[in-house]
Amino acid sequence: MNVRKGYQEELHEVNEQISRMGKQTTAFVAEAVEALVIFDTGGAETIRHYEREIDTLHREIEEKCIAIIATQQPVAVDLRFLIASIKISAEIERIADYANNIAKITHRKLSGLDLTPVSHLGSVIGDMGSLAINMLADALRAYESKNHDFVIIAKERDAEVNSANYKLFNLMIDTGRKNGSLSQAMLEMHTAIRYLERAGDRTVNIAEWVFYMGTGFHYGLR
Template sequence: MTEQDLRVKFREELADIRQRIARLGAGVTELVPRATEILLDSDLEGAEYIILGDVEYDRKSLEIEELCFSEIALQAPVAADLRELVSAIKIIADIERSADLCVNICKAARRIYSHELDSHLRGIIHKCGDQAARLFKEATEAYLTSDGVRAAALNDMDAYLDDLHRQFIQVIFESHAAGNIDLQVAVQLAVVARFYERIGDHAVNVGMRTRYIVDGWLPEQPYPESDAVLAPDGSDAGQT
């Protein structure tokens, strides 16, 4: 096999890894709304199914990680190829942890089973689930298509989820004060709010890794001028 043939094979293997990771991410995108439905519907059977299925996510994550390490060991990649493989390993971890958070939402659903949630709580839970799923969908597609601009937008999308998280906590306090839920249910829901917020953080991490793959950008480095903060009049607020 010629050097060119080896290079083509390596590129195909990188593409396969990317596709596998994207499928794993797409699975989490579907898992978030499913976990939300389970929570809202007090679906014990669905919760059990998601909890038991986490083993498969762990297995697939480990399998793809091993492929990445094998490519690094056998191909000794440099520059962009090395960035992609190292980032892939980190992205896998973010996806796997997000799947774990969906499992945790299902476990919380079991803990508060038979407790009624008022319409305000149900509404904010639904919004958090929708936004977390939207974030993960965008992060996965940005990674799959190497779209650094799309990945950069995830920070702003996550800011909205952070705001929903704060609203969720406020609604929990109000519902408890009104006597609609007891303290233990309030505590469990506060933890669930944190789970959604963390899923968003993992999606942002995937976006940052995607930007690193695309152009070598690191979070501690200033990005192109498009990320600059502008004053109300449109001027650069950072200028003196």
């Protein structure tokens, strides 16, 4: 009885660690986007400590899941939960990498540039960031509640993020065309925005692993 109780506690700890890792990453993305929106190069450098913390959590989660599989030999629902948790923690870690890359671009590539002429892009970037951030937060809640149906919503939201990325790309191209001195800045900013778009793709992957966790099927192959 005590062994089984310990096993259930270990599974609960994995759930809690994923939740903590997800919340830290969501905050990281939000702060990286905010720094980009207001061109806060100093703030962008300050928040990069998140990446190290999230990398550590990723390793701990992976090691814990592997240890549980090796020692407890889980089957069915529990095994799927552990496999999905390993995969989801890896997706979250990649999203944190993207947030770090956005912060790095803001700090290193945009520092010292006069970006006053492109201040109008801030609200559009912020809108795209909100879409990606809310999508991630909801995918993590789907993991916690085991809501495997969220994958359908995630794919719809990802289409919105892609549309916002396309809109921003055209705005930046137009801005660079009208003011050649801003061309390099527009290139760097769009690279940052592409990381947001990729974060949306990774969030869809999270939702698909939640679907697998709940159904035993890979989404689209059922």
